[in-house]
Amino acid sequence: MLDAELLARIQFAFTVSFHIIFPSFTIGLASFLFVLEALWLRTRDETYLSLYKFWMKIFALAFGMGVVSGIVMSYQFGTNWGPFSEFTGGVIGPLLAYEVLSAFFLEAGFLGIMLFGLNRVGPKLHFTATTMVAIGTLFSAFWILSANSWMQTPDGYVIENGRAVVSSWIDAIFNPSFPYRLVHMVLAAYLTTALVVGAVGAWHLMRDRENRAAKIMFSMAMWMAAILGPIQIFAGDLHGLNTLEHQPAKVAAMEGHFETREGAPLILFGMPDMEEEETKYALEIPKLGSMILTHEWDGKITGLKDFAPEDRPNAAIVFWTFRIMVGLGVLMALLGMASVIARLRKKLYSCGSLHRFALLMGPSGFVAILAGWFTTEVGRQPWVVYGLMRTSEAGSPVAPTAIAGSLIAFVVVYAIVFGVGTAYILRAMVKDPRSAHIPEETEILRAGGRQSTAAHPPVAGE
Template sequence: MFGLDALELARIQFAFTISFHIIFPAFSIGLASYLAVLEGLWLRTRDESYRQLYRFWLQIFAVTFAMGVVSGVVMSYQFGTNWAGLSEKAGSIMGPLLTYEVLTAFFLEAGFLGIMLFGWNKVGRGLHFFATLMVAIGTLISTFWILSSNSWMHTPQGYAIVDGIFEPADWWQIVFNPSFSYRLAHMAIAAFIATAFIVGATGAWHLLKGNREPGIRRMFSMAMWMALIVAPVQAVVGDFHGLNTLKHQPAKIAAIEGHWETERGIPLLLFGIPDMEAETTHFALGVPRLGSLILAHDWDGEIKGLKAWPKEDRPNSLIVFWSFRVMVGLGLLMILAGFWSAYLRLRGRLYESPWFHRFVLLLGPAGTIAILAGWITTEVGRQPWVIYGLLRTSDAVSGHGAKEMGVSMSLFFVVYFLVFGVGITYLLRLMRKGPKLLGDAPPMEDAGPGHSRQPMRPLSGAEPDIDGDERQSGKGDRDEL
């Protein structure tokens, strides 16, 4: 199909499905923690704008969580259908790690999600807040196990190879492999930043429409505080992650930098077009010696070039060169947004600057795109290995033909764009609708899932009629939720 073999089609299909999947868990991770903060602030201050925001973002979380679960199921099946070699050779290590994720994280999330969505008027305030915390913690535990499994594939240790099969020898070393802590921190912070800019863009949209309600202002302010504080921290964490990658996967760093010869004091290339066949980077434009300073923290540090490895062991430099720069470029723009917000806050114009609001609105998907670009850099940079240095991707793929893989991939394209396209459109409509004014919202005992003939299921957490304007008049709040 399209001149591609079964291996290439299997890789494209996996990249396509995981790209759709990762945006939902990443948003869920950040949004669950945001909801916990909102409910905690409401319980402490009784400021109704916090409860208003909680109710609004809970709807969006319910839809996001559901789409994350559906897309995640597909990922686990693909290990058996398309990557039988990987399952056969490394299943005794990866299988338990993914099982731990289900047992410790998914069950926790699913168990308390029901109370979180449907328990407003059925349990006390403390128990409901506890359920929200458990869901937030569950998303982070899930991140822990998924990143542990993936990191082990990048920096494997704690294993023994018996008859060509990877057997666990030391679970502590397997779980806490050399790249795990850096990649876990980098991914968790990325999820928080991506969520902050989605929240901030939603607030910016309503501010541009002239909505200056307390909930809108508070939403926007909290997002900009997160951008100011966390985005620079991510740059520091990314630097440590880069040092770890240089130590354990130097070929990936050489490909990211479009660097071919082993030398000292290499430049930092800002632009270029790496050519894998000619073994050079065309139109290279860089800053002298800055590459060595950033990569090795040494003005005259030596960095290996791609020519130090056989051609068959080199990652595709063209892809990772630009995916990395997309990630870093968006990161710098998000850091700029954080500092710009601080400047406007000091001048008392955070909610009165249309140009800044437009900038934040444009950056709404920046965190998500940066996550996708980062994963492309990570996974393409690992090639041609599925378990770095030990198992080639070509030896991990199932024995399907190109025709079967082509049909499967085409079906995934159609179904994913249809199902998740509708889901994402629905999420955007919810965000556009915005938090309802407290005076227009139904009282807590008459609102939400399980009321007004609304069925009790996770997607019931979203407002059934997001375009309707008719709302019951408020009747006050219950003493106990």
């Protein structure tokens, strides 16, 4: 029978997995909308406006589902993780409050103008609203990642009366892992959005290769994949080096190393066995593990056996989630390279194999983000705050049946609500983006009991 701690962890993992999908999409999508509106204002090309309206509807629904799923998570701090909230409240509480005050209020304050004000306010004011929403999503990522990074590499605190209290906000916010995690996550969000946009563009190009709107979004998405794919691999390497410095047990689990070795191999595949303390059926490349992690062929890599059994993360999970993330990251970079080759050969819009590749890669950003977060969070175990508080000490004295009941309710409700929402988003994506902006002949403006007409500009042709 599952105990309360494990059930609470499963419940939080379930809700956070649903939640993170939507912010990771809307962070990149808000910036994409910013670029589209900027291009429309600069060129007055109606195709950019069509694309803006097309993706704005999708953004609105994804943003709404992200807010709903985020609210549910916050309640679990008080119900399932009371001791954790009491211990970290002096640090985590203000960081989350700053996220609400500086990010969520900024998004909410301008979201209405962005969604409904295109024909009601001036273009400059509407563009300002879009800009503020895009900035707000980045601020939100900043504060949330700062709070989570503090749990990974706590800094700028003192312990008073059994509670963590901030001694330096600069050190607490900009803790050792935060800069690396922020860059890695924002790049992941932009790549995730680019892959979705590229997949939608490829879908429409496979049906009509002369669809100019599809050409524009496919081209923009492929530029993002080509540029950010290699940058993300480099950022991931820096993040890995930071993790090796501050959380060596996590890296040992990620790499499947149980023995401390100099000139450690890179284990491509294998089956980590926590009881036998070895990675079985390992397929290795000699010394490459040390070269990647220490940048030296004979660099020393600490194995899991150097840590007490109760301090070891579960390598059987972390080993594979890490490889899923890295493998998808390599495929993203390959997609970007393939698009550059096709572009140079003047076949970006006619290469069917590239379009199919991009379509298959559409959901890969979400899978990579989930795999990365599982690696990060499971790899931190058995600590909820690394080196300060164990997960076993953080749970509330709640009956397992109560947690199990709420977990079942979450699964049912989420399956219905988010299933319908996702289906609606997919339906919106398969619609022709050119139909998103069909100008009316006139619009009726009532002022002082009088009617006037205002002609809309025609849609730009090829």
